[in-house]
Amino acid sequence: MPRRRQPTLRERRLAAELRFLRETRQTTLAQVAEAIGWKTAKLGRVETAVSGVSLKDLGVLLDYYGVAAERRAQLMERASTAGRRQWAAYEQFVAADYTEYLEMEVLAVGVRAFDTSVLYGRLQTESYARAIMEGHSMGLLSPGEIDRRLEIRMARQGALTRQTDPLHVWVIIAETVLDTTVGAPEVMVDQMRHLLDLAELPNIDLQVLPAVKGAHPGLTGAFAILEFPESWEADVVYLETMTRNTYLADPHEVHRYSLAYRHLSAMALDPGETKALLARRVRAQEAKSR
Structure with a gap:
């Protein structure tokens, strides 16, 4: 059989x-x-x-x-639709546990993400994403493989702007992420402008956590909490490392991360202050390039 x-x-x-x-x-x-x-x-x-x-x-x-x-x-x-695999065409290019995350994203109606080193994937411009992938790959991925992974990342962003039930995304960004120059300086300027554009969408909330806030509950690393449409579907925490992806569904663990997220949000700039900070950074970068 x-x-x-x-x-x-x-x-x-x-x-x-x-x-x-x-x-x-x-x-x-x-x-x-x-x-x-x-x-x-x-x-x-x-x-x-x-x-x-x-x-x-x-x-x-x-x-x-x-x-x-x-x-x-x-x-x-x-x-x-249980047996459907939306991302089946890309399974040979990414790890199985990441494909599983992609399928989980399809079911989600909301994502709360905290980032410590790079921007959440769905917020990235194509140039920023390519620079991140090339840096992460350490030469282990061919240009073709990077292209395919880039296709996935860009396709995922469609959920933010779809006409029906766009995905709600709430992202808290450690300020050190903005201080890290990814790619050429113009890549960072375009990325900041893109963040400002996204921040205007009603389904996207952005907050920056200033470095001066010091120690915080997210020092252990980035994480994302996926929320599902039905009340009986528990949230899931997603953790990504260099070699594997992990999902936490235990209610006590999920609660711990949800609590951490609330603390991080309280420490971070509110969305209006965040947009003002991003706008200042764009102006400063543009002034440098003149």
């Missing part, structure tokens, strides 16, 4: 929700399986995303759990 492909994030989240529905009713796999006429092993495979679940079988489970109409419709919609 051929091995089934790895489940998508959508499939795993749907499986986790089905497991949650059963556990909140304090029933066992065997009890539910017997009640709906399934084998226990089949239900176990569905709850662990080892096997996908058809819309017909999902309907049987939701009927048994007595799921309300609105939530039922949401889960059925989620199941209808």
Whole structure:
């Protein structure tokens, strides 16, 4: 029998929700399986995303759990697209755990990000992003691979300006990020102008954390918190390192990062002050280049 492909994030989240529905009713796999006429092993495979679940079988489970109409419709919609991989064409160019993050972004309605060394990817201009990737690659990536990764980064930005339900992004930027010259000086000027343009969008909130604020909860590094549309879908924290990407879903860990984000926001300049700071930096850079 051929091995089934790895489940998508959508499939795993749907499986986790089905497991949650059963556990909140304090029933066992065997009890539910017997009640709906399934084998226990089949239900176990569905709850662990080892096997996908058809819309017909999902309907049987939701009927048994007595799921309300609105939530039922949401889960059925989620199941209808569960096996879809929007970024499948790029899987050979990026690590599997990063592809997983891209799929997770598709499901998110909001992102809170804190950056300590470079700007959050969705805020980057193409020139800034290319300079970052070339610096990070240390010669290990071919120009073609960098081009493909750049395509991904630019495509992700479409979520910020789409006509229907644009992604809400709230980014806190450590001031040291702005002090780091990435690429040529004109690249930084264009990047600052781009930040100012983005800051005018109603779905984007930018704050700069001044260096003079000293020690803060984000000293351990950058992180992003992804928020999902339904109340029953827990937030996820995303951490990126040089060699791997990590996701935190434990409620206590997510709460710790959410608390840190609130502290960082309180320490940072408000959005109006942030725009004023960016405008001053643009004027200063332009004056230097004259």
